Amino acid sequence: MAKKENVNATKNFILRIDTEMMESIESWAADEFRSTNGQILYLLDQALRKAGRLKKRRSSKSNEEKE
Secondary structure, three states: OOOOOOOOOOOOOOOOOOHHHHHHHHHHHHHOOOOHHHHHHHHHHHHHHHOOOOOOOOOOHHHHHHO
8 A cells, every 4th residue: 555645744853043033933923823833834934935945735635626
């Protein structure tokens, strides 16, 4: 049986960030009702999209089935 690729797979890593920057991100995340991790992912996603470095997402099966 073939393995299915997990499109939503995540990779954990340690990030070293100075205290002032972390506090700013935490505050910003709270203002936008996101977790700190969610805010960092959002910021990275936006930066990658702006730079044209993020691969386009494939549509999910449920979206394909609706069409």
